[in-house]
Amino acid sequence: MRERPPVRRASGAIGRLVRAQPLGAAGAVVVLVLILVALFAPRLAPHGPKETGFATYVAPSREFPMGTDQVGRDVLSRVIWGARLSLYVGLASVLFGITLGALWGVVTAYVGGAADTGSQRVVDCLMALPPIILALSLMAALGQSVNNVIVALVILLTPTAARTLRSVALGVVATPFIEAAEAAGASRTRVIARHLIPNCLASYIVLVTTNISYSIVVEASLSFIGAGAPADEPSWGGMLAQGIQALETAPWMVFFPGLAISLAVFGLNLLGDSIRDLTDPRLRGGLG
Amino acid sequence: MPMRCSRLARMTARAALVALALVPPVVPAAAQEKPRPGGILTWFDYGDPGRLDVHAESPLVVQQATAGIYSGLLQYDPDDPSKIIGDLAEKWTASPDGKTYTIHLRKNVKCHDGQPFSSADVKASFDRLLNPEFKSPKCGAALKPMVASVEAVDPNTVEFKLKFAAAPFVPSVASAWCRVAAKHILAKYGDLNAAEAQVGTGPFKFKKYERGSVIEWEKNPSYFIPGLPYLDGVKQFILVGGPTQLAAAKASKVMLWDAWPPMRKTQADELGRARTDVDIYQAPINTVFFVYLNAKKPPFDNPDMRRAVNLVIDRQDLVAKALEGAGVPCAILDPKLVGDFALPLDEVNKAPGCRQPKDADVAEAKKLVEKHYPGGLDVEVAVRQVGNYVDRGQLVISQLRKIGIRGTMKTHESAAGYAAFGKGDFTIIASQDRAMDVNEPSGVFHIAYTTDSGSNYGQYSDPKVDELTEKALKETNRDKRKQAYWELQRYLLAKGDHASIAVGWVEGWFFKDKKLRNYKPGLTTYDNNTFMKVWIAP
Numbered sequence: 061m062r063e064r065p066p067v068r069r070a071s072g073a074i075g076r077l078v079r080a081q082p083l084g085a086a087g088a089v090v091v092l093v094l095i096l097v098a099l100f101a102p103r104l105a106p107h108g109p110k111e112t113g114f115a116t117y118v119a120p121s122r123e124f125p126m127g128t129d130q131v132g133r134d135v136l137s138r139v140i141w142g143a144r145l146s147l148y149v150g151l152a153s154v155l156f157g158i159t160l161g162a163l164w165g166v167v168t169a170y171v172g173g174a175a176d177t178g179s180q181r182v183v184d185c186l187m188a189l190p191p192i193i194l195a196l197s198l199m200a201a202l203g204q205s206v207n208n209v210i211v212a213l214v215i216l217l218t219p220t221a222a223r224t225l226r227s228v229a230l231g232v233v234a235t236p237f238i239e240a241a242e243a244a245g246a247s248r249t250r251v252i253a254r255h256l257i258p259n260c261l262a263s264y265i266v267l268v269t270t271n272i273s274y275s276i277v278v279e280a281s282l283s284f285i286g287a288g289a290p291a292d293e294p295s296w297g298g299m300l301a302q303g304i305q306a307l308e309t310a311p312w313m314v315f316f317p318g319l320a321i322s323l324a325v326f327g328l329n330l331l332g333d334s335i336r337d338l339t340d341p342r343l344r345g346g347l348g
Numbered sequence: 349m350p351m352r353c354s355r356l357a358r359m360t361a362r363a364a365l366v367a368l369a370l371v372p373p374v375v376p377a378a379a380q381e382k383p384r385p386g387g388i389l390t391w392f393d394y395g396d397p398g399r400l401d402v403h404a405e406s407p408l409v410v411q412q413a414t415a416g417i418y419s420g421l422l423q424y425d426p427d428d429p430s431k432i433i434g435d436l437a438e439k440w441t442a443s444p445d446g447k448t449y450t451i452h453l454r455k456n457v458k459c460h461d462g463q464p465f466s467s468a469d470v471k472a473s474f475d476r477l478l479n480p481e482f483k484s485p486k487c488g489a490a491l492k493p494m495v496a497s498v499e500a501v502d503p504n505t506v507e508f509k510l511k512f513a514a515a516p517f518v519p520s521v522a523s524a525w526c527r528v529a530a531k532h533i534l535a536k537y538g539d540l541n542a543a544e545a546q547v548g549t550g551p552f553k554f555k556k557y558e559r560g561s562v563i564e565w566e567k568n569p570s571y572f573i574p575g576l577p578y579l580d581g582v583k584q585f586i587l588v589g590g591p592t593q594l595a596a597a598k599a600s601k602v603m604l605w606d607a608w609p610p611m612r613k614t615q616a617d618e619l620g621r622a623r624t625d626v627d628i629y630q631a632p633i634n635t636v637f638f639v640y641l642n643a644k645k646p647p648f649d650n651p652d653m654r655r656a657v658n659l660v661i662d663r664q665d666l667v668a669k670a671l672e673g674a675g676v677p678c679a680i681l682d683p684k685l686v687g688d689f690a691l692p693l694d695e696v697n698k699a700p701g702c703r704q705p706k707d708a709d710v711a712e713a714k715k716l717v718e719k720h721y722p723g724g725l726d727v728e729v730a731v732r733q734v735g736n737y738v739d740r741g742q743l744v745i746s747q748l749r750k751i752g753i754r755g756t757m758k759t760h761e762s763a764a765g766y767a768a769f770g771k772g773d774f775t776i777i778a779s780q781d782r783a784m785d786v787n788e789p790s791g792v793f794h795i796a797y798t799t800d801s802g803s804n805y806g807q808y809s810d811p812k813v814d815e816l817t818e819k820a821l822k823e824t825n826r827d828k829r830k831q832a833y834w835e836l837q838r839y840l841l842a843k844g845d846h847a848s849i850a851v852g853w854v855e856g857w858f859f860k861d862k863k864l865r866n867y868k869p870g871l872t873t874y875d876n877n878t879f880m881k882v883w884i885a886p
Contacts (some may be wrong), residue, residue, distance in 0.1 A: 110742070110745065110746055110749070111746065112742065112743050112746040112747075113746075116669050116672075129670055130669075130736075130739055131670070131739050131742050131743050131746075132669055155605070163863070189609070203758075204757075204758065204759060205756075211524070286738075286759065287731055290746055290756060290757040290758070290759070291738040291741065291742065291757050291759060292742040292755075292757045302738075302739070305590050305591050305592045305594075305615075306614055307591075307738075308614075308618045308621070309614040309618065
């Protein structure tokens with residue numbers, strides 16, 4: 061019997077995925093578009109995101125499909141560049157924050173004892189603080205910059221990831237194959253690296269996907285209240301804040317960045333939910 | 349007896365005519381109405397003052413927060429802001445050589461804590477303001493070049509000895525920043541920063557200061573003018589940011605918007621659609637929009653770099669966009685406010701940095717930057733997060749980018765920004781409005797251009813500017829004084845490397861509730877904020 065070509069196999073899998081998780085597939089398309097827009101922002105944006113050479117408050121037109129803002133910048137160009145900033149902040153903060161928290165949770169779950177108890181109290185303290193207040197305080201202490209927004213988000217995300225991954229790791233630690241590996245003389249590092257982490261990876265991936273949208277919203281919120289990215293950076297949250305000042309005169313200044321935030325968060329959440337469904341054996345349907 | 353100050357009065361009256369022409373006429377019926385006591389006037393401060401020492405601070409919010417608490421020796425007449433009248437002074441006389449002013453004080457005036465007021469309080473206040481070691485960016489900065497000493501002749505008389513006969517002396521003393529504090533309060537607290545130290549002789553007593561929220565005054569029942577004030581109190585909400593201010597105005601939470609920042613046209617239109625019970629008017633606010641460079645630190649300790657920025661800043665574009673066209677770009681003095689003391693705008697608009705189109709100036713600026721920084725340079729561009737400074741900052745950054753100066757914006761909370769700028773902790777301030785203390789041509793030079801200016805944040809010093817400013821200040825012949833100010837303006841425009849870059853004189857839109865009676869906008873944004881004669885119609 062002839063083997064099917066790989067392309068057809070891949071397209072078949074995608075077809076099955078779309079049928080099983082149509083919303084997830086839609087989310088994946090939105091995320092893909094977001095990534096492409098972010099990657100190709102310099103080519104896609106008709107003007108520089110900080111270029112102020114145009115008339116102010118121009119309504120959406122053929123020349124400026126999303127209009128211009130209060131200092132004469134093209135809103136479309138800023139929305140496109142905003143995708144890059146949002147994705148950069150979202151991905152960087154989540155990758156660092158969730159990875160750091162995941163390692164923390166897995167290691168302390170395996171080590172146990174006083175180290176685990178002590179570290180969990182630290183996590184309790186960090187999680188007790190309201191996220192936006194904590195982020196605001198951190199931004200006030202660190203100063204306004206895009207990288208400092210990422211640092212603040214990393215500090216926000218790490219304890220959540222540590223708590224979640226610890227609970228997953230505790231379940232894995234209790235399984236016989238860990239005991240077997242230890243009995244076979246595997247070092248602690250080897251057990252963590254070769255047995256624990258791979259078995260926690262599914263939860264880690266779910267956390268990453270679901271928290272990118274959270275990071276984008278927090279960044280937008282911080283920028284909206286003037287504590288996020290510097291005001292001249294094309295941040296969707298910052299654009300919303302500036303648009304509020306002319307809500308009646310130029311509603312497009314609020315509408316388009318608002319739409320961009322909604323679409324990005326919607327797409328990422330749909331994708332995250334689907335990945336969770338696919339990786340959770342209890343929720344897994346007939347796919348595969 | 350009220351006294352008019354000849355040349356200055358004529359000049360200010362002219363300016364008043366211009367300013368008042370822009371203000372809708374007061375309803376004649378209002379003048380015939382009988383003042384009605386009672387009620388609370390509500391308006392707002394654009395930021396939290398933090399410190400309240402009216403002698404030591406320069407933000408408008410400090411003056412607004414304390415305006416009704418203190419009296420001055422003289423004041424701009426609340427009924428006719430072009431006229432100077434006595435406040436604590438009953439009358440005043442000048443010696444024939446114009447170098448000694450004798451001021452006779454009102455009797456039986458009491459401070460808010462019941463202590464009697466006397467010439468000792470005046471001497472203590474002005475000694476403090478004139479102390480060379482004491483940084484007083486407003487009243488002190490204006491008076492120090494002119495006043496040699498202040499003496500208490502008797503409990504009801506003080507004498508000011510001037511270094512030379514100076515035309516701006518009387519209007520400077522009448523400035524809303526030259527307030528008289530109680531000697532015993534200064535001795536007790538050391539300064540006037542605390543809410544408890546707000547003990548004056550003014551029409552209102554300081555009632556409450558909730559940081560970031562509200563400042564309240566209550567009627568002073570022992571005010572030295574019987575029957576005044578009419579209001580029971582004044583409530584100033586601390587409203588940070590244009591959207592918050594506009595939202596409060598639209599929701600009828602404030603009865604008056606006659607302070608910085610003015611509304612922009614779009615905001616005024618929005619308010620006009622929301623409220624029909626207000627008079628909206630356009631007016632100048634005697635305020636200059638400056639860009640500051642730090643002349644003590646690289647890269648702007650280099651005159652070429654300062655010159656480059658002076659050349660590239662597109663004042664017309666900034667006024668058109670940031671002020672929505674409401675302003676006078678480039679002018680060092682605004683002819684609308686000081687008449688022919690201002691260099692004609694035709695001449696101003698031909699100066700390097702001001703002339704249009706900008707191509708030649710931008711090319712020259714680029715060459716100057718490339719000479720010292722071939723790959724361009726990165727700088728931090730600071731603004732306080734008030735008014736629309738952030739928007740202005742973005743426009744300035746965009747203009748600087750044309751010559752290879754890549755700016756990153758740093759925003760400061762209002763009071764923190766003032767503190768940082770005062771310490772010289774900045775490279776560029778993209779936007780800082782400085783309001784005149786008096787409607788007088790000397791004002792702006794003592795605020796931003798001379799070495800000892802109160803708002804010379806860039807710490808720039810040019811002996812020639814100091815010399816020309818002093819020459820103009822000492823000149824008593826009007827025509828010669830005008831020529832002296834023209835020479836000074838021409839010098840500043842031609843040299844083009846000053847660290848205080850005047851973008852333009854700010855105008856804007858304001859409103860007052862139609863129920864407010866007897867409120868007359870002052871010739872500067874600081875005057876007539878005591879509300880001593882304002883009342884609210886039913």
